[in-house]
Amino acid sequence: MAGKKLKIILLRWTVEPELLVAMAAKLCYSPANIEDLLKKITEKDQEKFVEQLVQMNHMSPVEHIGFTFAIEGISRACTHQIVRHRVASYSQQSQRYVGEQSEKNEDGIFDFIIPENFKALGEIKINIFKEQMRCIQGFYDYWVKVLKEESNVVGEKAFEDARFLLPNAAETKIIITMNARELLHFFKERCCLRAQWEIRAMAEEMLRLAMEKCPIIFSKAGPACVNGLCNQGKMTCGKIQEVRGKFKNLKEKNICNNMMPEKTE
Numbered sequence: 001m002a003g004k005k006l007k008i009i010l011l012r013w014t015v016e017p018e019l020l021v022a023m024a025a026k027l028c029y030s031p032a033n034i035e036d037l038l039k040k041i042t043e044k045d046q047e048k049f050v051e052q053l054v055q056m057n058h059m060s061p062v063e064h065i066g067f068t069f070a071i072e073g074i075s076r077a078c079t080h081q082i083v084r085h086r087v088a089s090y091s092q093q094s095q096r097y098v099g100e101q102s103e104k105n106e107d108g109i110f111d112f113i114i115p116e117n118f119k120a121l122g123e124i125k126i127n128i129f130k131e132q133m134r135c136i137q138g139f140y141d142y143w144v145k146v147l148k149e150e151s152n153v154v155g156e157k158a159f160e161d162a163r164f165l166l167p168n169a170a171e172t173k174i175i176i177t178m179n180a181r182e183l184l185h186f187f188k189e190r191c192c193l194r195a196q197w198e199i200r201a202m203a204e205e206m207l208r209l210a211m212e213k214c215p216i217i218f219s220k221a222g223p224a225c226v227n228g229l230c231n232q233g234k235m236t237c238g239k240i241q242e243v244r245g246k247f248k249n250l251k252e253k254n255i256c257n258n259m260m261p262e263k264t265e
């Protein structure tokens with residue numbers, strides 16, 4: 001169906017993530033062997049120690065934790081921004097191998113994302129946007145047909161060129177793996193009110209999911225202003241209290257103070 005909605009599934013995460021971080025950090029400071037260290041770590045609550053590590057910015061242990069998210073109902077405009085984050089791995093649905101011909105969908109248009117500001121203008125404007133997408137579908141179908149019939153191009157070769165007609169609104173699917181350190185950086189940039197609305201909605205949901213598994217490390221995650229000063233200079237949104245309140249709520253809803261997250265997925 002056209003007009004898709006954002007959906008995010010946390011596919012995989014490192015088990016006992018904060019224990020692993022504690023283990024990696026203790027190794028740096030301890031003369032003990034690995035087995036003794038492991039025993040000590042599991043016997044004692046490591047919450048304070050992990051909190052301290054993050055506070056003093058000893059971040060390499062945090063890189064041992066990985067999260068893999070599956071995301072759909074997102075625009076190409078959004079994934080173009082996501083993949084600018086280099087310390088990550090991505091697998092994205094190909095517009096080359098996956099064609100967008102009108103017969104693919106029941107309403108005859110490729111899937112697309114409708115911007116919230118368009119939606120706010122009401123049904124008539126939404127329908128105008130849908131008709132514009134239908135028009136683009138026509139251009140796309142035209143080129144797939146012409147390429148197949150007039151230049152003997154086959155299979156993905158036709159999609160490869162016809163996709164030049166597709167808009168930034170076209171829906172896509174992506175699997176993202178990031179370590180927790182990169183996620184903290186990603187949340188700082190993309191949960192900020194200055195970030196584009198779609199990537200911001202995505203980042204907030206990713207943060208909510210990551211926090212369920214890793215409450216200590218993500219307890220201070222979010223835009224810069226949540227834990228300090230706004231880093232946007234003259235471009236500041238000026239809504240620091242509102243933003244702090246929002247992230248406080250997000251955290252309070254999720255923090256479970258549990259150092260031992262579930263082991264099965």
Ligand SMILES: Cc1cc2nc3c(=O)[nH]c(=O)nc-3n(C[C@H](O)[C@H](O)[C@H](O)COP(=O)(O)OP(=O)(O)OC[C@H]3O[C@@H](n4cnc5c(N)ncnc54)[C@H](O)[C@@H]3O)c2cc1C
Nearest residue numbers: 081083084085086087088182185186189190192194195196
């Ligand atoms: C509000 C907003 C507006 C933006 N507008 C634009 C725009 O108009 N045009 C545009 O092109 N981009 C724009 N960007 C994208 C931005 O410039 C970054 O490319 C993107 O946010 C990825 O962030 P990053 O480079 O810090 O981090 P990542 O790629 O996630 O890397 C994480 C960190 O690793 C380090 N790192 C990674 N690679 C290198 C490297 N090669 N050299 C040195 N250090 C490295 C850096 O410390 C970096 O912060 C915008 C981003 C935001 C949040």
